Amino acid sequence: MLDLFARNRVATLIAVLFVAYAAIGAVAPGYLSGATASVVISNSLVLMLISLGTMIVILTRNIDVSSGSVLGLSAAVLGLSLNAGVSLPLAIAFCLATGALAGAFNGLMVAYLGIPSIVATLGTLGLYRGIMLVLTGGRWIEDLPQNLKALAGNHGLGFSALTVVVLALVALAWFFLRKTRFGRYFYAVGDNRAAAHHLGVPVRRVQFAAFVATGLCAALAGLVFAAQIGFIPNQAGNGIELKAIAVNVLGGVSLLGGTGSVAGVFAAVIFITSIDSALVFLKIPAYWNDFIAGAILLSVLLLDGRIRQIIDRRIRARRYAVHERGPAQPADTTKARIVEAGR
Amino acid sequence: MTGSPAAGRVAKLTDIWKSYGAVPVLKGVSITLQAGEVHALLGGNGAGKSSLMKIMSGVIPANSGAIEINGRALTHASPAHAQDLGLYLVPQEAHILPNQSVLENICLGLAASPRALRPRVEQLVTELSVSLDLDAQAAALEIAERQIVEILRGLVRDARVLILDEPTSALTPFETNALFQRVRKLQAQGVGIFFISHKLREIREICGTISVLRDGVIVLSGPLDSYSDAEIIDAMSRVQITAASGKDRTGRKVSQIGRPRLSVRGLSGEGFRNISLDVRAGEILGLAGVVGAGRTEFAETLFGLRPQSAGSVVFDGEELKKRSPRVCIDRGLVYLPEDRQQHGLFLEAPLFWNVSSYLVHRLPFFLRPGAERKTFDDFRASMGIKCTGPGQEAHGLSGGNQQKVLLAKCLSARPKVLILDEPTRGVDVAARNDIYDIIRKLAAEGVAIVLISSDFDEIEQLADRVEVMAFGQSGGELTDDISVDAIARLAFGASEARHA
Ligand SMILES: Nc1ncnc2c1ncn2[C@@H]1O[C@H](COP(=O)(O)OP(=O)(O)OP(=O)(O)O)[C@@H](O)[C@H]1O
Ligand SMILES: [Mg+2]
Numbered sequence: 001m002l003d004l005f006a007r008n009r010v011a012t013l014i015a016v017l018f019v020a021y022a023a024i025g026a027v028a029p030g031y032l033s034g035a036t037a038s039v040v041i042s043n044s045l046v047l048m049l050i051s052l053g054t055m056i057v058i059l060t061r062n063i064d065v066s067s068g069s070v071l072g073l074s075a076a077v078l079g080l081s082l083n084a085g086v087s088l089p090l091a092i093a094f095c096l097a098t099g100a101l102a103g104a105f106n107g108l109m110v111a112y113l114g115i116p117s118i119v120a121t122l123g124t125l126g127l128y129r130g131i132m133l134v135l136t137g138g139r140w141i142e143d144l145p146q147n148l149k150a151l152a153g154n155h156g157l158g159f160s161a162l163t164v165v166v167l168a169l170v171a172l173a174w175f176f177l178r179k180t181r182f183g184r185y186f187y188a189v190g191d192n193r194a195a196a197h198h199l200g201v202p203v204r205r206v207q208f209a210a211f212v213a214t215g216l217c218a219a220l221a222g223l224v225f226a227a228q229i230g231f232i233p234n235q236a237g238n239g240i241e242l243k244a245i246a247v248n249v250l251g252g253v254s255l256l257g258g259t260g261s262v263a264g265v266f267a268a269v270i271f272i273t274s275i276d277s278a279l280v281f282l283k284i285p286a287y288w289n290d291f292i293a294g295a296i297l298l299s300v301l302l303l304d305g306r307i308r309q310i311i312d313r314r315i316r317a318r319r320y321a322v323h324e325r326g327p328a329q330p331a332d333t334t335k336a337r338i339v340e341a342g343r
Numbered sequence: 344m345t346g347s348p349a350a351g352r353v354a355k356l357t358d359i360w361k362s363y364g365a366v367p368v369l370k371g372v373s374i375t376l377q378a379g380e381v382h383a384l385l386g387g388n389g390a391g392k393s394s395l396m397k398i399m400s401g402v403i404p405a406n407s408g409a410i411e412i413n414g415r416a417l418t419h420a421s422p423a424h425a426q427d428l429g430l431y432l433v434p435q436e437a438h439i440l441p442n443q444s445v446l447e448n449i450c451l452g453l454a455a456s457p458r459a460l461r462p463r464v465e466q467l468v469t470e471l472s473v474s475l476d477l478d479a480q481a482a483a484l485e486i487a488e489r490q491i492v493e494i495l496r497g498l499v500r501d502a503r504v505l506i507l508d509e510p511t512s513a514l515t516p517f518e519t520n521a522l523f524q525r526v527r528k529l530q531a532q533g534v535g536i537f538f539i540s541h542k543l544r545e546i547r548e549i550c551g552t553i554s555v556l557r558d559g560v561i562v563l564s565g566p567l568d569s570y571s572d573a574e575i576i577d578a579m580s581r582v583q584i585t586a587a588s589g590k591d592r593t594g595r596k597v598s599q600i601g602r603p604r605l606s607v608r609g610l611s612g613e614g615f616r617n618i619s620l621d622v623r624a625g626e627i628l629g630l631a632g633v634v635g636a637g638r639t640e641f642a643e644t645l646f647g648l649r650p651q652s653a654g655s656v657v658f659d660g661e662e663l664k665k666r667s668p669r670v671c672i673d674r675g676l677v678y679l680p681e682d683r684q685q686h687g688l689f690l691e692a693p694l695f696w697n698v699s700s701y702l703v704h705r706l707p708f709f710l711r712p713g714a715e716r717k718t719f720d721d722f723r724a725s726m727g728i729k730c731t732g733p734g735q736e737a738h739g740l741s742g743g744n745q746q747k748v749l750l751a752k753c754l755s756a757r758p759k760v761l762i763l764d765e766p767t768r769g770v771d772v773a774a775r776n777d778i779y780d781i782i783r784k785l786a787a788e789g790v791a792i793v794l795i796s797s798d799f800d801e802i803e804q805l806a807d808r809v810e811v812m813a814f815g816q817s818g819g820e821l822t823d824d825i826s827v828d829a830i831a832r833l834a835f836g837a838s839e840a841r842h843a
Contacts, residue, residue: 184447
């Protein structure tokens with residue numbers, strides 16, 4: 001049982017999540033319903049996309065703090081082109097291209113010019129926000145067309161088209177990182193860059209690709225944001241990158257690179273969003289949100305840390321228990337060794 | 344392909360030049376490798392062996408020169424490109440991905456999935472007669488196991504050209520023997536192998552051809568049989584060195600000093616149980632055993648790095664109950680760790696920081712870098728450390744020179760009891776003799792020394808007394824007649840006896 005928790009943070013997270021759901025369900029019957037689930041999912045989409053992108057970069061032992069600005073910039077490109085009369089599919093293409101370009105510029109600086117990622121993306125955090133403000137002249141973009149907002153509207157089962165797209169993307173990311181060789185490269189680059197290089201992994205290309213993927217995710221988040229809210233304030237996405245980093249830590253992604261899973265990030269996003277919705281449901285004033293979310297984040301991390309320590313101790317004990325019992329090698333190899341030794 | 348067996352040549356380097364910054368390291372090196380040839384590459388620490396091999400495998404670019412592998416040119420410096428051409432380098436310091444499993448570590452970069460490769464890897468593990476848990480996290484591997492993982496990477500890749508850069512520096516004679524059997528098999532299949540080692544005995548055993556590199560040029564090359572050990576050692580260094588200076592205990596009178604400096608009673612901890620031993624001032628105690636016998640764990644527990652579960656440690660008549668590295672250093676119990684890259688050196692820091700790092704808590708509040716540099720320069724002169732200056736970063740040094748810096752760091756703490764864990768791993772013949780002299784001199788000055796080594800020759804040459812550990816327990820003691828054979832018999836006999 002403990003082993004399960006040790007192996008993945010996801011299990012700890014889901015266990016805590018269930019306890020929390022049960023408690024809230026007991027206090028406020030009616031919380032646990034399909035409607036809540038639908039709200040939680042659609043509220044989580046933006047954070048989900050940003051966290052997913054951030055995770056890919058963190059896996060390669062870099063960091064991206066510019067995603068919030070990329071979100072804002074690509075949403076602005078989307079809104080401006082729509083309001084200029086560009087058709088919806090073409091506007092979406094512009095939006096995604098903006099994200100990809102922004103990510104590629106980050107990737108260029110980090111992977112090919114060797115600028116530390118925190119410095120490079122802190123720079124573009126301001127730069128991209130600045131470009132957005134220049135483009136919009138500092139004004140909010142309003143009166144977005146109806147067909148954009150319709151993307152976020154519920155279809156029959158309580159899910160919007162965007163929800164389906166995002167969930168499909170999450171599944172795709174999981175498959176790619178877990179099941180393909182190129183996906184494994186992302187872990188390898190973050191785990192030990194020199195080793196990856198030595199074993200023939202195209203280290204720079206992988207780092208670059210991670211930033212482009214993050215840019216695309218942020219652009220898609222911009223699209224979701226605009227569709228859900230219906231207008232684009234010029235602070236759109238401000239500060240979400242830090243929340244995404246917290247989500248990653250909560251979901252078991254090591255900031256040192258090389259470990260983490262899509263499932264963990266998914267569970268963490270749902271967890272954080274559920275807290276928000278539960279607080280609303282329990283009629284706790286909104287200004288408590290940050291306090292409670294922070295406290296829960298720390299408790300989960302502490303709990304997880306304790307569990308890990310216990311497990312580590314056990315693994316060590318098991319490893320060294322061999323010596324209590326006697327030799328580990330089978331007799332024949334030992335014999336062979338003695339013969340060789342007598343050379 | 345043009346690299347037909349008829350031509351017989353699998354690799355050719357022509358006029359390779361390389362410098363790091365302004366310092367030239369390789370000055371026009373040309374070398375060829377035939378199919379089925381095991382080619383020894385020798386040279387002192389910092390001669391440029393690893394640099395040459397890294398260039399050949401695309402890890403670092405050369406300044407000029409041509410590289411041809413299997414008849415095709417290596418056009419740009421990239422390990423992936425070199426591997427495509429059929430070359431793999433097993434590097435001097437193992438590259439490990441700590442968060443991946445051992446199996447994933449071995450199979451990374453290969454087209455086939457780890458699951459598909461598993462049977463092959465398992466077979467290779469058996470052939471090398473090592474015990475390695477393929478599903479364990481690589482972070483937990485010890486240095487010898489890391490080296491084995493690197494060797495497995497090379498073997499599983501079916502390379503036509505295999506470079507082994509000091510593959511045996513952390514292995515005992517057994518793993519080495521098994522590796523050599525595997526190498527002979529590859530040789531029979533027509534694989535060309537470059538083999539780097541500082542141990543002449545090993546080179547005599549496995550290699551057919553030899554090249555000696557000195558100061559970036561090849562000074563001797565040809566069939567190994569036609570050169571004597573003395574000629575080879577002469578070629579390696581312009582300074583005259585006598586081959587292995589042999590046993591020499593002049594100036595030390597061990598038996599006269601009564602009280603033990605360090606006395607360990609029934610110590611148990613992670614990986615070892617009930618170990619008792621005494622070391623007297625001026626004595627060199629050898630601690631022998633096979634890989635995994637628990638010697639490093641024992642040393643780390645003595646130094647307060649691991650928890651102890653039973654027993655006592657008495658230092659100069661006073662029991663050290665709560666040990667931490669700080670307490671130990673302040674008393675004069677100093678440990679030289681076996682893994683210089685992980686536990687020994689601050690690789691990004693200048694050399695003089697490294698040397699004063701054991702005493703960092705005793706430095707004045709306002710640092711005096713001048714004095715620290717001076718200390719380093721003294722060691723540099725007395726030990727012959729090859730570097731550009733005290734301000735150079737440690738990662739820029741060749742393996743053997745890093746080892747000397749590590750030793751200097753321990754000596755700067757003015758030890759009374761010095762625990763040396765593999766003090767000459769990767770150190771060249773000349774420097775090894777230097778280090779031996781330093782160790783003997785320390786003992787003559789009254790330092791008690793515990794020498795842990797996988798190299799039984801080394802123990803034979805230095806030790807006054809030998810304790811053997813096997814499977815974490817005491818396996819016997821040798822007081823007189825210390826010879827390689829006697830040590831081997833005891834080390835492996837003890838494991839056998841315990842097993843029966
Ligand atoms: N990254 C680097 N930056 C600067 N100098 C370096 C670097 N790598 C190696 N050198 C220098 O190049 C020289 C050759 O180093 P190299 O590692 O090739 O020696 P080596 O023959 O393999 O020695 P050893 O037997 O100690 O492993 C050394 O003097 C070393 O200081
Ligand atoms: Mg080397």
